[in-house]
Amino acid sequence: MKGKHGRSWILLICILAAASALFGLFRLLRPSEPGARVEVIKQGERIGVYDLSEDRDIPVLDLCVLSVRGGAVSVQSSVCPRQVCVHHRPISANGDTIVCLPNNLVIRILGGSDPETDFIL
Amino acid sequence: MKKKRFLRAVRLPVLLLAAVCLFASFACCGEAGDAILEKQSVTFTDVFDTVTEFTVCSVSERTFRKASEAVHAELLRLHSLFDIYTAPDGENEYATLYEINERTYDPSRELNPDLFSILEKAESFWNLSGQKLNCAMGTVLTLWHDCMEGKTGVPSAEDLSSAAEHIGFDSVLLQNGKLSLTDKSVRFDLGAAAKGYAAEYASAVAKENGCSNFALNLGGNVLLSGKKPSGDWVIGIQDPDGDGIFTKVYVTDCSVVTSGNYQRCRDIDGVRYHHIIDPETCMPAGRYDSVTVICHDSLNADMLSTALFCMPEDDGERLAKTCGAEILWIYPDGSAKRTEGFSDYEG
Numbered sequence: 478m479k480g481k482h483g484r485s486w487i488l489l490i491c492i493l494a495a496a497s498a499l500f501g502l503f504r505l506l507r508p509s510e511p512g513a514r515v516e517v518i519k520q521g522e523r524i525g526v527y528d529l530s531e532d533r534d535i536p537v538l539d540l541c542v543l544s545v546r547g548g549a550v551s552v553q554s555s556v557c558p559r560q561v562c563v564h565h566r567p568i569s570a571n572g573d574t575i576v577c578l579p580n581n582l583v584i585r586i587l588g589g590s591d592p593e594t595d596f597i598l
Numbered sequence: 599m600k601k602k603r604f605l606r607a608v609r610l611p612v613l614l615l616a617a618v619c620l621f622a623s624f625a626c627c628g629e630a631g632d633a634i635l636e637k638q639s640v641t642f643t644d645v646f647d648t649v650t651e652f653t654v655c656s657v658s659e660r661t662f663r664k665a666s667e668a669v670h671a672e673l674l675r676l677h678s679l680f681d682i683y684t685a686p687d688g689e690n691e692y693a694t695l696y697e698i699n700e701r702t703y704d705p706s707r708e709l710n711p712d713l714f715s716i717l718e719k720a721e722s723f724w725n726l727s728g729q730k731l732n733c734a735m736g737t738v739l740t741l742w743h744d745c746m747e748g749k750t751g752v753p754s755a756e757d758l759s760s761a762a763e764h765i766g767f768d769s770v771l772l773q774n775g776k777l778s779l780t781d782k783s784v785r786f787d788l789g790a791a792a793k794g795y796a797a798e799y800a801s802a803v804a805k806e807n808g809c810s811n812f813a814l815n816l817g818g819n820v821l822l823s824g825k826k827p828s829g830d831w832v833i834g835i836q837d838p839d840g841d842g843i844f845t846k847v848y849v850t851d852c853s854v855v856t857s858g859n860y861q862r863c864r865d866i867d868g869v870r871y872h873h874i875i876d877p878e879t880c881m882p883a884g885r886y887d888s889v890t891v892i893c894h895d896s897l898n899a900d901m902l903s904t905a906l907f908c909m910p911e912d913d914g915e916r917l918a919k920t921c922g923a924e925i926l927w928i929y930p931d932g933s934a935k936r937t938e939g940f941s942d943y944e945g
Contacts, residue, residue, distance in 0.1 A: 485609075521641045559748050559864075570834065570843065576649045576817075583641055583649050594846060595653070595826070597834040598818050598856035598890065 513569070513590065515543065515550045518583040526587070529569075540580045550584060552577070573597045631660040636827055638662040642670055645677040646793050648817025654804070655811040655826050665807035669814070672803045673796055679713050680792040682736065682785075698777065699736060699785045708775040716788060716795045716897075717777065721767045723791075723901045727917055731905035732877040735765035736785025742875055742882075746864050752871060758880040765877060789873075794900025797821040797853065801896070818861065821853045821896045836860070838887035838928055845926070847943040853896035857903040858888035876908040883908040886927050892943055893923035911935055 541555035549567035562577035692710035720733035741753035769781035811824030834843040863872035893899035
């Protein structure tokens with residue numbers, strides 16, 4: 478009797494160990510939490526999300542060109558008349574935005590240098 | 599015999615494993631749209647000439663979709679009532695602000711109740727603020743609006759002083775749902791009140807549609823209800839001089855509004871002109887770089903931030919106390935002053 482129960486527990490432990498190993502493997506294989514990104518929204522619809530880890534220029538349709546430098550985003554050029562977005566300071570903190578109303582564009586940081594902040598006024 | 603013993607031995611673990619799998623499948627799956635999501639967000643760019651963001655925590659996708667449609671509809675309705683730049687589409691039961699300003703409004707007709715209500719509130723705040731918040735100075739604000747839009751240069755002193763002859767609520771009579779004007783040249787501009795008023799109404803719509811933890815950001819007028827799963831909402835106040843954040847406030851169930859000289863501004867011949875016009879001088883107010891208001895009522899927060907931008911701190915502090923608001927003033931030299939309770943929000 479004793480031996481039978483012993484085997485049963487050993488089996489249970491083996492199965493649980495295998496299950497937790499599998500669970501761990503899934504966690505490992507899942508893509509890691511992404512770092513800072515910039516989200517581009519046109520007329521309320523997201524049209525692109527770009528990583529901020531490397532410096533580059535990102536053309537947005539034929540409307541403007543975003544510049545990513547050192548984890549901060551600015552608008553390098555835009556076809557809008559008053560160039561308000563181009564004169565905006567570079568943004569890098571979570572939730573910070575540059576808005577171009579004539580082009581109906583919102584450029585917003587996701588998970589940036591200050592992830593706890595929801596909005597910047 | 600051996601086989602039987604083996605089956606008996608594995609019975610318990612297999613049953614346990616099956617139970618674990620069953621539980622896991624219930625926890626992971628569920629019909630699409632019913633799962634509760636931590637945070638969902640939508641952006642509207644067609645209301646109040648700004649970008650509006652509606653963020654909701656801890657509701658299903660289905661609830662979020664329904665609530666955001668209802669909130670958007672409410673914002674569009676109020677936008678069309680308060681918009682002074684666009685003629686309303688078709689026939690309306692009530693007059694809009696555009697029709698009042700363009701004098702295509704029949705004074706014997708009743709105003710839309712929301713329009714009447716916001717004008718009444720604007721009038722009483724005009725009195726309360728010593729006329730520093732003036733929603734009946736459309737004649738002056740139009741000149742500056744055209745300048746900010748790049749259509750004209752800086753308004754001339756003559757144009758401003760003749761426009762200033764027709765400002766204020768002295769010649770406005772609001773009674774029994776109707777509006778009459780003794781000075782037919784007075785024009786309204788609800789730029790300092792419309793977003794705050796709309797935020798309150800849209801917030802009520804969000805609550806009716808099953809949302810209790812949400813943020814509604816109407817281009818810098820932020821109304822916060824409840825909390826995020828991780829705690830209070832966190833609002834960064836921009837450093838007017840630099841790229842960074844001056845301070846952060848941790849808030850719930852209130853509105854935070856900042857009026858700053860860095861928003862909606864234009865540099866002409868090396869001089870920066872911004873959109874907050876002092877009704878006394880009819881020029882952009884220059885005491886502060888920004889004024890931040892934390893207040894339980896979104897309309898009061900909106901009107902206060904503009905009024906305080908044009909007032910000395912002592913008068914502003916008294917007015918803020920009357921409204922139960924906390925204030926942060928940031929000066930052009932980078933220094934700041936706070937009301938007593940403001941620091942409590944700064945974490």
